[in-house]
Amino acid sequence: MPGDEPIRLLVDCDPGIDDAIMLLLLAHHHRRGDLVLDAVTAVAGNVPLDKTTRNARFVLDRAGLVDVPVYSGAAQPLARRHTEQAVAFHGPDGLGGLYGPDHGGIDGGDAAVEIVRRARAGVDGRRPWLLATGALTNVAIALALEPALADLLEGVVVMGGAFGAPGGNWRPWAEYNFYFDPEAARRVCESTLPISIVPLDVTERVVITEADAEAIDRRQGPSQLAADLLTQSIENHRRQMHLDGCLMHDPLAAAALVDESILRWVPRVVDVCTEGELAGHSFARTAHHADRGRRESHVALYVDVDRARATILNALGGD
Ligand code: BDR
Numbered sequence: 156m157p158g159d160e161p162i163r164l165l166v167d168c169d170p171g172i173d174d175a176i177m178l179l180l181l182a183h184h185h186r187r188g189d190l191v192l193d194a195v196t197a198v199a200g201n202v203p204l205d206k207t208t209r210n211a212r213f214v215l216d217r218a219g220l221v222d223v224p225v226y227s228g229a230a231q232p233l234a235r236r237h238t239e240q241a242v243a244f245h246g247p248d249g250l251g252g253l254y255g256p257d258h259g260g261i262d263g264g265d266a267a268v269e270i271v272r273r274a275r276a277g278v279d280g281r282r283p284w285l286l287a288t289g290a291l292t293n294v295a296i297a298l299a300l301e302p303a304l305a306d307l308l309e310g311v312v313v314m315g316g317a318f319g320a321p322g323g324n325w326r327p328w329a330e331y332n333f334y335f336d337p338e339a340a341r342r343v344c345e346s347t348l349p350i351s352i353v354p355l356d357v358t359e360r361v362v363i364t365e366a367d368a369e370a371i372d373r374r375q376g377p378s379q380l381a382a383d384l385l386t387q388s389i390e391n392h393r394r395q396m397h398l399d400g401c402l403m404h405d406p407l408a409a410a411a412l413v414d415e416s417i418l419r420w421v422p423r424v425v426d427v428c429t430e431g432e433l434a435g436h437s438f439a440r441t442a443h444h445a446d447r448g449r450r451e452s453h454v455a456l457y458v459d460v461d462r463a464r465a466t467i468l469n470a471l472g473g474d
């Protein structure tokens with residue numbers, strides 16, 4: 156995980172309420188100079204690509220990051236045609252239906268091409284980190300464009316997968332991002348990329364409550380957006396899961412880049428099932444001699460819940 160220098164960061168996401176909250180968290184740290192948010196790329200997932208792209212632009216603008224570019228990427232998974240979307244959790248437009256159909260905007264450029272270009276560019280000899288909180292389609296395409304991508308990135312943090320209990324969220328056996336594009340998840344997990352995976356095992360332990368949302372000082376633009384999105388997400392989680400609060404999967408992955416003591420990682424070989432009924436199911440195991448040196452991922456299996464909640468809420472509360 157990161158050292159003292161502010162890290163350079165590329166973010167690939169599918170906003171989505173928790174992706175949007177993650178962008179607000181990162182924007183807070185970008186404004187403080189803790190990290191440099193280089194660019195954001197959007198992928199289809201929670202809602203279709205035009206909406207995830209617009210939402211990313213909208214959130215960055217509201218957070219004052221008008222100069223951080225947003226690039227649109229894959230509209231469909233590598234090998235599937237999905238009609239499923241997570242609108243029950245994220246609303247018809249991905250942001251709870253709070254901002255009308257025409258919010259945000261579309262910038263030019265292609266996501267995978269930009270990931271590769273910016274990874275190759277390595278500013279001041281520093282390689283960027285990549286944080287991926289949607290389906291891994293854009294990342295898999297970037298890998299196909301640049302097979303040496305592993306040497307060009309400092310690390311790749313992935314929100315996805317489920318390894319113990321719970322077995323899944325979108326399906327009993329599969330987490331949403333891996334389920335949405337299992338072929339991409341498999342290619343990325345089998346690659347030589349230096350991957351750190353933040354699965355449901357830890358994200359489902361970090362709950363943001365109504366009291367937390369109410370305690371956010373709404374006077375600033377980004378904080379008001381955060382509080383509104385959290386309130387909407389809590390309502391959706393109550394309706395869908397009978398949960399008293401909302402799960403902030405993607406913000407936890409971002410928080411781990413800001414405070415390395417939040418998660419504890421174990422080295423694991425990760426496989427993703429792409430066949431039949433169990434497509435999207437993920438396995439994590441210790442390396443076997445038959446793996447012939449396959450690169451292990453770091454998998455987060457332990458979370459300091461209080462620290463995680465504090466890091467997320469402090470960032471959303473304003474500067
Ligand atoms: C993941 O699925 C999406 O709905 C969320 O944005 C998160 O990235 C959790 O399974």
Ligand code: CA
Nearest residue numbers: 171174288289
């Ligand atoms: Ca997401």
